[in-house]
Amino acid sequence: xxxxxxxxxxxxxxxxxxxxxxxxxxxxxxxxxxxxxxxxxxxxxxxxxxxxxxxxxxxxxxxxxxxxxxxxxxxxxxxxxxxxxxxxxxxxxxxxxxxxxxxxxxxxxxxxxxxxxxxxxxxxxxxxxxxxxxxxxxxxxxxxxxxxxxxxxxxxxxxxxxxxxxxxxxxxxxxxxxxxxxxxxxxxxxxxxxxxxxxxxxxxxxxxxxxxxxxxxxxxxxxxxxxxxxxxxxxxxxxxxxxxxxxxxxxxxxxxxxxxxxxxxxxxxxxxxxxxxxxxxxxxxxxxxxxxxxxxxxxxxxxxxxxxxxxxxxxxxxxxxxxxxxxxxxxxxxxxxxxxxxxxxxxxxxxxxxxxxxxxxxxxxxxxxxxxxxxxxxxxxxxxxxxxxxxxxxxxxxxxxxxxxxxxxxxxxxxxxxxxxxxxxxxxxxxxxxxxxxxxxxxxxxxxxxxxxxxxxxxxxxxxxxxxxxxxxxxxxxxxxxxxxxxxxxxxxxxxxxxxxxxxxxxxxxxxxxxxxxxxxxxxxxxxxxxxxxxxxxxxxxxxxxxxxxxxxxxxxxxxxxx
Numbered sequence: 001x002x003x004x005x006x007x008x009x010x011x012x013x014x015x016x017x018x019x020x021x022x023x024x025x026x027x028x029x030x031x032x033x034x035x036x037x038x039x040x041x042x043x044x045x046x047x048x049x050x051x052x053x054x055x056x057x058x059x060x061x062x063x064x065x066x067x068x069x070x071x072x073x074x075x076x077x078x079x080x081x082x083x084x085x086x087x088x089x090x091x092x093x094x095x096x097x098x099x100x101x102x103x104x105x106x107x108x109x110x111x112x113x114x115x116x117x118x119x120x121x122x123x124x125x126x127x128x129x130x131x132x133x134x135x136x137x138x139x140x141x142x143x144x145x146x147x148x149x150x151x152x153x154x155x156x157x158x159x160x161x162x163x164x165x166x167x168x169x170x171x172x173x174x175x176x177x178x179x180x181x182x183x184x185x186x187x188x189x190x191x192x193x194x195x196x197x198x199x200x201x202x203x204x205x206x207x208x209x210x211x212x213x214x215x216x217x218x219x220x221x222x223x224x225x226x227x228x229x230x231x232x233x234x235x236x237x238x239x240x241x242x243x244x245x246x247x248x249x250x251x252x253x254x255x256x257x258x259x260x261x262x263x264x265x266x267x268x269x270x271x272x273x274x275x276x277x278x279x280x281x282x283x284x285x286x287x288x289x290x291x292x293x294x295x296x297x298x299x300x301x302x303x304x305x306x307x308x309x310x311x312x313x314x315x316x317x318x319x320x321x322x323x324x325x326x327x328x329x330x331x332x333x334x335x336x337x338x339x340x341x342x343x344x345x346x347x348x349x350x351x352x353x354x355x356x357x358x359x360x361x362x363x364x365x366x367x368x369x370x371x372x373x374x375x376x377x378x379x380x381x382x383x384x385x386x387x388x389x390x391x392x393x394x395x396x397x398x399x400x401x402x403x404x405x406x407x408x409x410x411x412x413x414x415x416x417x418x419x420x421x422x423x424x425x426x427x428x429x430x431x432x433x434x435x436x437x438x439x440x441x442x443x444x445x446x447x448x449x450x451x452x453x454x455x456x457x458x459x460x461x462x463x464x465x466x467x468x469x470x471x472x473x474x475x476x477x478x479x480x481x482x483x484x485x486x487x488x489x490x491x492x493x494x495x496x497x498x499x500x501x502x503x504x505x506x507x508x509x510x511x512x513x514x515x516x517x518x519x520x521x522x523x524x525x526x527x528x529x530x531x532x533x534x535x536x537x538x539x540x541x542x543x544x545x546x547x548x549x550x551x552x553x554x555x556x557x558x559x560x561x562x563x
Contacts, residue, residue, distance in 0.1 A: 002158040003046040004081065009038055012081035016073065029073040041074065048165045050078065052173045055207065056180035059187040063304065067191050067198075069175040069207030079212045082166050086215070089156055094218060095225050100241040101214035107289050108340055110240050111299060117236055118282055118296045121247050127286060128246045128253045130260070131276035134194050135242035136213065137205045140269045144206075144220050145171050171216070175207045217241060220268065227263050232256050240289065247282065254279075290337050299341045306346070309334040313350060391464055399454070399461040406444045408463075413493050415440040416501065421453060422446075428505050438501060 020026050029037075044050040053072045060068050071079065087103075094102065099110035132138075148167055152160050176197055193199045197207065206213040221239065228234050228246070234256065236247035246253060257279075264270040286293040292300045312330045338347055388411075391400055399418075402409045410418055411429065419426050419440045429439040442450065454461050 004042065004159060004162065006039070006042055008084075009042050009045070009077070009081060012084060013038060013077050015080045015084070016077045025073045037074065038077075041077065045078065045081070045162060045166065048162060050166065050169065052078075052169060054178045054180060055175040056182055057175075058182040059184070059191060061187060061190075062308075065187070065190050065192075066208065067196050068209045069179070069197065070209045071175075071207075076211070078166060079170065079210055082163065082170065083211055083215050085157065085159075085163060089151065090215075090219060090222075094222060095229060095237075097238045098218065098222075098225060099239070101211075101218060107240060110238060111288065111291050111293065111340075114238055114245065114286070114288075115293055115296075115299055117247070118293065121236065121282060123281075123283060123296075124249070125247055125282050126250045126253055127278075127280060127282050127284075128248075128257060129276075129278040129286070129288070130244055130246075130257075131273045132242035132264070133271045133273040135270065136208050136217070137195055137197065137200055138270055139204065139206050139217070139220055141171050141203045141206075143268065144216055147223065148216065148219055170210075170212050171206075174202055214241075223267060224260075224263065227267075228256075228260065232259060243288065245286070245288070291341055301338050301341045301343055301346075305334065305337060309338075309350070388464060391462060395460070395462050399459055400464060401450075401461065402464045403444075407441050408444065408447060408450070409439055409441040411437050411439050413498075416493050416498070418450075418453075421457075422450070426501055426505065428502060436502070438498060 017026050041050070052075050055069045055071050055075075057067065057069050060066050091102065097113065099105045099107060099113075145168060148171075149164060152164050152167065154160050157163055197205050206216065221242070225237075225239065228237050234246055234248065238245045246256065248256070257277075261272055264272065283295050285295070287302065290302055290305055292302060294300050309331065312327060312334070335347060388400065388402055399410065399414050402411075409429075415424075415426060415438050418424060422442070424440040424442060426438055426440050429437045
C-alpha cells in the first residue's frame, strides 16, 4: 500500500489557501503552526490516526437564510487532498451535462448549453424542471459511503485503504458536536428546522460549505443521472447540484416524472420539492440560477439580481475609500453576470448614473472602459499630469518618465529623441484638445534597456512612479541611479518638425480606419481638414467626459491600427 507524499499534501495546502491568505482561518493557522503542522498531519493521514477538528457555524441570509458549517483550515487541506485524488477517476464517469463543482463546468455554461439545445428541440415539446427537497439535509450517509466505497478499490487507487479511512471520517463526522457558533440569535431563529443540521438524525445530512460535500453530492446523484440517461433514455437532461431539467414530449415527461419520484424514494431516500416542480412548453420562460431563458430567443438576467445591484448602486452614504472599493467590487460582480445576457441598455442606463449616485459626496470619479463592463475608482486630485507639470518645473534638464500601470510614457521633445534611439513609435496624447502632445511609450519589461541607454548617454532622468491608491510620486531609488554628474540636455527639435510628425500621425491613422477607406483620397488635401476628421472620429467614441486613461486607451487603439 502506497502512502501520500509531502509534495501531494503541500499541493493540497496551496490549493486550499489560494485567494484566502487574508482570511482569519489562514492567518490563525499560519501564525500558530507556520506550516510545521503539515508534517504531523501527513503522519496522521498515512497512519490512519487523523481526526477532524471542530467546525464553526454561521448564518448566511442572502439570497435566502441558510445554515453554514465550515471546517477549520487543517481539515480543508485534507478535503482538497481527497478530492484531488478522487476527481480524475470520477470525472470520467460523470455525464457532460452535469455542471456543479466540476472543472470547466460552471453555471453559465449550463445556461448556454441549455439555450443551444433548445434551438434543436421542436416547439411542441415541454420542459420539466425539478428540485430536490432539502437535498443536503436529507443525504443518507450510509448510502453515500456505500456508493463511494465500491469505487475505492486496489484496482482503481494505490492508496485505497487510506482513502477509505479519510472518506469515512469526513462523511460520518458530526459537525454539530462541539461546534463554534458565530451567529446572531435573531438570524438563527429564522432558519427553518428542516434546513438545520441541529434537528437532523446523525446518519442524515452533509454541511453545505465543504468542498467534499459538493463533490460527494455529485457521486450521490450520479445514480440518478445514470437512471435518467440509460434506463429512461433521455437525450436532453441537465443538472446543476440538486436542480435538473428534462426536455421531451408532454406525455413521456409525465411518465418519466413518476418513475423519477419512485427511484428517488426507493434508492436514494430523497423527495422532489412539489412547490418548485415546473412543467411548461419550452416557449415559456425557463428561470434558473442567475438567468432567464425567454422563449428560446434570448438570455436575460433575473429580476432578483437586478434589484440586488440597485441596492448597491443606491446606497445613501459611502464614508470611506475601503467601503467604496467594496462597492466597486460588488458592482463589477453584478456586471460580470449581466454582461453575459442581453443587457446592453440596462447596463448603459445604470452606469450613466454611477457618478451622481455613489460618489456624489466624494472627490473620486469613475473610470469606465469602452465595453461598459468594468470600472474602478481614481482620485481626481491626484492625476498624473498634474504631478508631471510640478516635476517638469523642478527638474528642467531631466528626462521625465511617467509610469502608469505597466507602461512607461515620455512626452514632447524627449519622446522624439528616445523614439529615434530605441525605435519606439510616436503617437499623439490628448488629440481632442489644443494641448495635444507627442508621446512614446514602452512596456515595463523594456525598462532595463532604457536604463542602460540613459546611463550610456549620461542623461539625468526622473521617474514619476505610480504607487498604491493611484498616487504618483517620484521614485527616489531609481532617481539615485540616474543622478549623473555630467548633465546632458535632450536635443531641441523645431516646432516645424513636431508639426510634421503630428500631421503624419493624423493622416496615417485616419487612412487606416474603415470610415476613411470609404472617403475619396481627394478630401485629404488640407492639413486642418485631416485633423478635424480625426477629432470628429474621436468625439464619436463619447470620451468627452472620461478620464486621462481613456485618452491613453484611445491612442493605443489607434496605434494598433497603425501596426
